[in-house]
Amino acid sequence: MGSQLIRIIACFGLICGGWTKKTQSVSTPNIVIMLMDDMGWGDLGVFGQPNKETTNLDMMASQGMLFPSFYTANPLCSPSRAALLTGRLPVRNGFYTTNGHARNAYTPQEIVGGISEDEILLPKLLKTKGYVSKIIGKWHLGHRPGYLPLKHGFDEWFGAPNCHFGPYNSSDRPNIPVYNNSEMIGRYYEEFVINRKTGESNLTQIYLEESLRFIQNQAMNHQPFFLYWAVDATHAPVYASKLFRGKSQRGLYGDAVMELDYSVGKILGHLVKLGIDKDTFVFFTSDNGAAVMSGPHQSGSNGPFLCGKETTFEGGMREPAIAWWPGRIPAGTVSQQLGSVMDLFTTSLSLAGLLPPDDRIIDGIDLTPTLLNNSLIDRPIFYYRGNEMMAVRVGLYKAHYWTWSNSWEEFNKGINFCPGEEVAGVTTHNQEEHTMQPLIFHLGRDPGEKYPISVQTKEYLVVLKHISAVVDEHKRKLVPGVPQLNMCDLAVMNWAPPGCEKLGKCLKAPKSDPWKCDWPH
């Protein structure tokens, strides 16, 4: 793969350069969303990672707009990604479970459900303006045929429907397939190698190459594009290619970050070389907080924030975020706007000259006033865990209506969602209800959520009154979608994905025997 990559890059630079100097209309700018997997707020130099090894991302920030208060819609991959592409909270778009109260749910390969046909995804809407859309990397909105990307508006896909956990075998549990468009072309640990011992894999290089090729093709065709670059090297088991293994000061996880940082630099540089940087809006963020329960070899940093992935503390949901659009987004700016991955839906539509669907509630707002004029838009951030609104942020204040890290049962087994961090009455191991008297934090002076504001202060009363009105309004309008993540079945696993016949890689599925998925946290 490496040499092919070098060949392509050489071509771009030497022979193919200048093809696209005739720019497309800026009224339909290209859109690139770079979504990292389990990367934490604190993993970038520009967000305070002590080793400062993300020079390309730091440069991207210096050329664009940094968002220190940007949030995901859920502290877990699948719901977060569903929210990004629909502009709607998981509790609305169905990416949640009702099997237990406030439980995180996602799309392992035994999941029966996936993204509903009733949901309208971003690429489908962009198509009406002539965009060609490609997803590279992890889909995670359901792996059964009707749920796959090309059924929901994407024109192209290179990547996998589920997480690259493994290796599995071919009897109990198949390895996850890798797709090229609508057919599998191999499986992880088989054709697409990840060495579990060394952490070596070429996947990021492959995903980089795919993105450069797609951008190149679209630039040649003068056709606007949407690239959803959903790479997953920072999700356990983390991986990096030979070139990057051992390169960082942070171990394998840091190597993975450096390779992604390098790739971001290559993609941005490619846009510049092709002369389409001024016609391309690029946004970098992550799907949820660093998975700190996985330890330092397999997870990143949430900087000064409390806990991580799976939780509704800041470490679970505040994300690194950088917007880049030379000539349009002022360079080197910091926006105090509260942003959400769901805004990428509405903002992308706005950039393409489209309005979001008006037959449903859209949670994402249009951030173009922020991006282009550094305006501030007042809006709340809701922190859900499954079917429960755990917390809400309004301005600099955050109110927790429910607190939970994980159960005592899990915790006693050594599973710790807040390693090295314990805030009495806050990082609780029982689901604690505070709906009558929420815990309120001031995230400006206390970003780590360590000092609840005393309920006996005037500040508490004033803030609670204000936040309560926001919550009441939210709950009044909330109509939960049909939950998609309730049922599991071994028969639905990736036994015989489309294309398996050609490869001779079809496996026999067991008989269907669905059960209510068990979501322990």
Place this chain on the structure above:
Amino acid sequence: MGSQLIRIIACFGLICGGWTKKTQSVSTPNIVIMLMDDMGWGDLGVFGQPNKETTNLDMMASQGMLFPSFYTANPLCSPSRAALLTGRLPVRNGFYTTNGHARNAYTPQEIVGGISEDEILLPKLLKTKGYVSKIIGKWHLGHRPGYLPLKHGFDEWFGAPNCHFGPYNSSDRPNIPVYNNSEMIGRYYEEFVINRKTGESNLTQIYLEESLRFIQNQAMNHQPFFLYWAVDATHAPVYASKLFRGKSQRGLYGDAVMELDYSVGKILGHLVKLGIDKDTFVFFTSDNGAAVMSGPHQSGSNGPFLCGKETTFEGGMREPAIAWWPGRIPAGTVSQQLGSVMDLFTTSLSLAGLLPPDDRIIDGIDLTPTLLNNSLIDRPIFYYRGNEMMAVRVGLYKAHYWTWSNSWEEFNKGINFCPGEEVAGVTTHNQEEHTMQPLIFHLGRDPGEKYPISVQTKEYLVVLKHISAVVDEHKRKLVPGVPQLNMCDLAVMNWAPPGCEKLGKCLKAPKSDPWKCDWPH
């Protein structure tokens, strides 16, 4: 003060500009050390503070060199400052106590001791090269007449000998005096107001004005200068002037940071305006980690690091650090060099063309190869608490030979040096000895010191062997100085500082009745 300040600045810009275009020889560059008080690593935007409110310091970093691994010599003010000015560990220069094992000690106003006559301070050596030295702000190396700055090489002083705790009264305990050179000109809470209710004080503006005036005078005289700008607005009780109160998103502490950031911008801008920026080496850092035990209204952030002031975890001793020297230090660089405040002694001497004294061990190294060529020099960092070497960093590894946060007795009273953070077996409330088998952390992949490396790994054995050699060498050569911080006496307090007669502010001291100071942690 405000209007006077504006008048001076206007003069600099309009009338006085150009006076100093005839630059002095770069062989004796001016030296400005900006030492913050209890400011944490995580308090600067460039080090990851989420609200990103330090635009001047972030700009300074973009024009200079950032040190993510820069350390103080002690997690407490006085010993840290003594180390900076002598280039020697407190255990050598006497700024420690033997009243208890591994106890933090400093210079409250009942302290009998201070900086020894046998120690040679930086300004005294710089004087041999024609430097004029001024300290602005907090001295903290002893307040009895023989210990004051002008007795140890400084030519000028504006500031106070001790912390601005208070208000005190004139019977039990006098308010701390503020000196202009060798005479007091008033006291905190009397002539120099700090409003304890609102946190309002003009002190930072006064310290800024003093620094601008000193720089201006020296530039006019074409005489090299050393300015030690030891401001203390971020030490509890934190304060900010009216202009900055309520300006930050972080409350009063953040307001203080913003005012200091503003002042740094003014000083750097002043050097540029006077045309001496290319002849001036500026270094910004802090004396110890953020005092997180003081809560979010009165303390800052140590970013991703464990605990804070008073401890030998990273949060107690890793400091924000930026070097700035336009045209000499490459702009926008990050150095992975392990640095220490003690290096400012040796480096400043080197810049002035001087060698450190050769009759004693100097712990500070010459960082000019790092500053000018981004070289890396291998050197350990020692973490002391009083008379005990608690930990050592070698490369990316840190070994703890003793662990202690604070005593159970204090902890049970609500004094917490690691609020919201608890790492089992690490943030211990007993002094735990690990000298036979130190706790070892990899600060690259685990900057938060949460995951001790298993003693059963090969990595542990290899690292231990290497670190042990470094520690043995250190201990072999260590000759502790005479401890200066053992004795206290109410009679030595600031009852009648020099100059009190002129002001009619002399107070009567009680009879001398010295006791062994009690250092509880």
